[in-house]
Amino acid sequence: MNHFSPTQEQKFRLISIPISHFCEKARWALTKLQVPYVEEPHMPPFHSFATGRVGGKTTPVLVTKKEVFTDSTEILKYLDKIAPANAKLYPTDPELRRQVEELENLFDEQLGPAIRLWGYFGVMNDQKLMRRNWCHNAPFVEQALFPIVFPFMRKLACQKLNINPESAAQAHEQIKSIFEKVSELLADGRNYLVGDKFSAADLTFAALAAGAVSPPEHPMKKPVETLPTKMVSEIKQFQATPAGAYVLRLYRELRRENYSGS
Ligand SMILES: N[C@@H](CCC(=O)N[C@@H](CS)C(=O)NCC(=O)O)C(=O)O
Structure with a gap:
């Protein structure tokens, strides 16, 4: 309803x-x-x-x-x-809410930027992939301007986000370490990261980690096979972790266009 x-x-x-x-x-x-x-x-x-x-x-x-x-x-x-x-996405219990906010903050501040850096490093030099990434559903005039603005935007993004092989390798390590932390939390068999309900912590982790796991239900899903080979193998490694499997499960079970679950 x-x-x-x-x-x-x-x-x-x-x-x-x-x-x-x-x-x-x-x-x-x-x-x-x-x-x-x-x-x-x-x-x-x-x-x-x-x-x-x-x-x-x-x-x-x-x-x-x-x-x-x-x-x-x-x-x-x-x-x-x-x-x-x-x-509700945030628990009413103050201690549970604190835990949700702490995880959300970690994902926002560390996982989000690391996934973006690692992801852009993997595809930034592939103009066709970048056109698909950036032009999706954009107004026609913006899409038409892509070939003109892309070279300039690529340079700007690489400078602004400090995208280079060393920073991308560091970002990959950072993603791995946050996945390990989430896998450890899940090791006791819990269904959700905090308490017994889906919360902003689960949603934030799944949405921000999705780029490294490629869930089929993602609205912006791209065929994994079109990505560079190294990226595909890293995505497979992330999918094989408990945290990666968790993202796949949340997308499979809860990411609906017309949500009707709990
Ligand atoms: N802390 C912000 C981060 C948002 C963010 O970094 N958005 C990026 C896209 S992933 C953006 O719009 N970048 C374009 C820009 O910096 O102008 C949030 O949670 O909304």
């Missing part, structure tokens, strides 16, 4: 770069809570015109009738506030 029934013009707007895993985090939360929204997908750097117009910078940005949220965690916290009691 849908808890929210806004009119067309009351629908929330999600300004996104669709391939972004932080956007997937917001998208999953909106879908899980059955909040009707319209996604406004952009290709970098054109997203900044849309985000800048409402006072934001990076994506995702959620625009409601009254407020603007410019960070994925802010978006989850807002959605949690308006969600019915049985659909």
Whole structure:
């Protein structure tokens, strides 16, 4: 059942770069809570015109009738506030909530940037893959400008995110160490990372880690076989870990377009 029934013009707007895993985090939360929204997908750097117009910078940005949220965690916290009691993403118990927030923060601050760096390093020199990554559902004019802006954007992204073989190797190690931490948490047979319910910690881990695991249910799924061989073998290694299997399970069981689970 849908808890929210806004009119067309009351629908929330999600300004996104669709391939972004932080956007997937917001998208999953909106879908899980059955909040009707319209996604406004952009290709970098054109997203900044849309985000800048409402006072934001990076994506995702959620625009409601009254407020603007410019960070994925802010978006989850807002959605949690308006969600019915049985659909909350953050536990009401203060200690469990602290644990969820601590994990979410670790994933946002360390896993998200590491996956992005490792992922871009793997595909940045493949213009065809990058076109598919960046142009997905973007307005026609932005797609048409891809061949002109891409060389400049690639250079800028490599500088801004410090993408090079050494930093990519470090990012790979960092992803491995966070996967180990999550695998250790799961080793006692628990169903979810914190408490006995799916929370913002599970959602954030799955959405941000998805790039390293490639779940078939991901809305931006790319055929793994089109990726560079080294990346495919690293993805297979991540999939084989308990944390990787956990991401695959959460996508398989809970990432639905029309969510109706618990
Ligand atoms: N802490 C932010 C991070 C968002 C973020 O880094 N978004 C990236 C895409 S993965 C972005 O929009 N980059 C474009 C830019 O920096 O202008 C959040 O959780 O929303």
